[in-house]
Amino acid sequence: MKQVSASLLLITIIILVASGFKKGNSPTAYSRCYFNKLDKFREQASALVALIQASDLQQPADVKSITSRLDATRRSMKQMDFWMRYLDPSRYKQINGPLPVEWETEVFEKFEKPYRKEGAGLTLAALYLQEDHIEKDSLQQLVQKAVDATATYQTDSVTRNLGTCSPFFLNNRLYLLNLAAIYTTGFECPDTSRIIPELRDMLKDVTEIYDAFNEGFAATPLTREYLALYTDAIEFVNKQPDQYSAFDHYLFIKNYINPLFRLNQQMIRAYKVVSKSFVDYTLNKTVNSIFSKAIYNGQNAKGIFLRVDDTTVLAEIEKVGKLLFYDPILSGNNQRSCASCHQPNGYFTDSVAATAIQFNGRDVLKRNTPSLINVVYNHLMMLDGKHISLQDQTKAVMTNPIEMGGTEKDILKKVLSCPDYKKVFKKLLAETPGETEITIDHITSAITLYYGKFSSYSAPFDDAINNVTPLAADAKKGFNLFMSKAQCATCHFVPQFNGVKPPYVGIEFEVLGVPQDTGYHKLSEDKGRYEVNPAVETLHAFRTGSLRNMQHTAPYMHNGIFKTMEQVIDFYDAGGGTGKGLTVPNQTLSADSLHLTPPEKKCLIEFMQTLNENIVFEKPPVTLPSSTITKVNTRKVGGIY
Known part of the structure; x- marks a missing residue:
């Protein structure tokens, strides 16, 4: 018996260590809460599939019955929403995807091509039930895909996240962000009369998750201050009208969700939470407000100067970037600059014409000039998402024959023909390890660093x-x-x-x-x-x-x-x-x-x-650097057209 007991003890220890459980933590209550809610949702969704299969969708009574069952299934799904969105966002779209077909255009398009993703689940099923002609197989398939997707949330790769505190606080951060941006807007709830009732239910359900977590992770709990404010948030929502158009979104976010976000961020830092999920790829754990401009990173305005942190050096790069922004030396005819279309007094856009003039000076471009302010918060650039970085976009505009009409070779030659430009870029070359010569990337990165700073202002x-x-x-x-x-x-x-x-x-x-x-x-x-x-x-x-x-x-x-x-x-x-x-x-x-x-x-x-930002604009440079190429020295600050 002693030998058997010792073996069992050893096996238990191995399992606990492999699961990532730390000494003093008992995740039983937390994991039990997770699996209970998952089982309930799976049972509800499976029952909905069976009901659809047994129903005659030509009969209003059957459609009404399915709608009622669908609402109950959404209710149980929302109990799992806290986990599902974070632990596997791709599978979540099979459970509650808002679109029949979605082209994934995530930050990772910087590394791979966009791919087609078919949606499924409860939101699409609810929308489908509103159509005049409903095919049983199509409706059943939408819900069955949701049932099938739940299997992912039972795999070891997902459930092992229940064994440490870090994923919980990252889950919670996404939950709070969605409370501010998604859950009260109707983004994925086609029946607007259910938005606030669903919100109430979800807030209450998450209280159970919080209690279970604190029971299992006493060393890294949600603080009393957080739990008290969360209770206040529930009381606020319970007193609000059911209709989402009468709900006070502003006070909900300002008085409750944003402060809760701040407290959760403080716990993320205090508990040294570490993420291993792509969901957190862009999020910044140092900010204390959802409405901080630094909450997420979209673009790297530094470009090739990424490693530069010295404020003096950065100021030098910005200075040369400003000169280049106003310098028509970047164009094929030395008459057009970045400022020709992105006019600072027009919030870095063309505030006069519907679309800007082409390089030939006669025709017009087919698209309106977008503002450069806040472009750092886009993952893809241009109105069609053609470019993945600010520097690629800048280079493309400079070398586009109908925009600035230059070539990389000529631009580099002309810029380096100016002793002032050449001197500063030679100095900055030391700030780009691995680069042995000045390239077009140094030029574009200086420009993007310059205009990128205007995205830091608040409103x-x-x-x-x-x-x-x-x-x-x-x-x-x-x-x-x-x-x-x-x-x-x-x-x-x-x-x-x-x-x-x-x-x-x-x-x-x-x-x-x-x-x-x-x-x-x-x-x-x-x-x-x-x-x-x-x-x-x-x-x-x-x-x-x-x-x-x-x-x-x-x-x-x-x-x-x-x-x-x-x-x-x-x-x-x-x-x-x-x-x-x-x-x-x-x-x-x-x-x-x-x-x-x-x-x-x-x-x-x-x-x-009230979203107009308090931006401090700068005056254009008075003069531009002279060139050893005589014809280049006739250029005007900001260009001619």
Whole structure:
């Protein structure tokens, strides 16, 4: 008996060590909570599949019964949502994917081509039940894929995350980010009447997860301060109306979710939490607010100067970058600079023309000039996502025959013909180990470092939601509309109000049905994302841009067709191109009218004006470096056109 007991003890120790359990931690309660909720969801989803199989979908009573069962299944799914999104976000889209087909355009497109991902699960099943003709096999398949996806959450590679504290706090961070950006907006809940009831249930369910975690991980618990504030958040939501358009999104985020995020970030640092998941690839654990500009990293503005941290050296790079930004020496005819189209007094965009003039000085480009402010918070550059880095984009513009018309060879030759440029770049060469000569990358990186710094400014809304200053009543109403009835937040996610949603590794491309003219006689012919990644779903799709500084970056849309914010809001209110009578088979924007009232539209604009950032712009350089090439010395600061 002693020998058997000793063997069992040894086996137990080996299992605990292999599972990553630390001395003093008892994960039994936490893991039991996880598996109980997983089993419940699996049972509910399997029962839903069986009900669909046994039903006659031509009978309203059967459809009603399935809808009721689907709601119950969503309820049990939301009990697992805390874990599923983080532990395997790809499988989660099989359980609750919002789109029938999605092209993955994550940060990892910097390393691999985008791939087609078919959605499935409960959100799509709910949408399918609203259609006039429902095929049993199709509906059953949507739910069966959700059942099948649960198997992933039982594998060792996933469940071993239950054995240490680190994944919990990273799970919790994503949960809080989604509370601010996803859960209250209707992004993946087609029945808006259920958004707030689902939120209440989820908040309560996560309390059980918190209790189980603290029981098992007494050495690294959620603090009393955190748990008390979370209880207050539940009480706040319980007192709110059921209708999500009447829910106070602003106070919910400002008074509860953002402070909870701060406390969770403090615990991540205090407990020395380490991530091994790509979900955390871009997130910054040093920030204490969701509305910190540094919450995630999208682009590396330093480029080839990545290793440089010395502020004096960085200032020197920025200085030469500014000169180059205004220097038409980068163009084929020495008459056009970056500032020709990205005008600093226009928030680094072309605030005059719908689309800028081409290199030939006669024709115009087909797309509106996007602002360079806040581009560092995009994973993919250009409106079609063509480029993966700021430096690639800069180089492409300089060498595009219809934009700046230069060549890498000539640009480098002309820049180095200026003694001042040559001297500084020779000095900076020492800051790029492994590089033996000055290249075009040194030039583009200096430029991106210069304009990248203008993305660090905050807006009045940031100050308000961070409890620095108050927010005007109409602006608050506008934000709550933005997050609900106006449906803006289903594409423009906090904190950057662009298409990058938590966990900030992916970016949205949307098909809106933008017209060629304001009379809506024709759909814009620009194929958008299709030109980079040809697919039915990507035709006329464009990257969702940031709404920050929107008041100063007119005209709007990819072709600059709208001149005012009012026109843009009217376009969305009408249901986009389809709502205006255009044929857009793959439009991702709802074609239904939002039924916004004139006062509501006014409040929306009031809110968006609080996103105007307090940017300190700089005056252009007075002169440009002289060149040993005589003809180059006739160039003007900022270019001629």
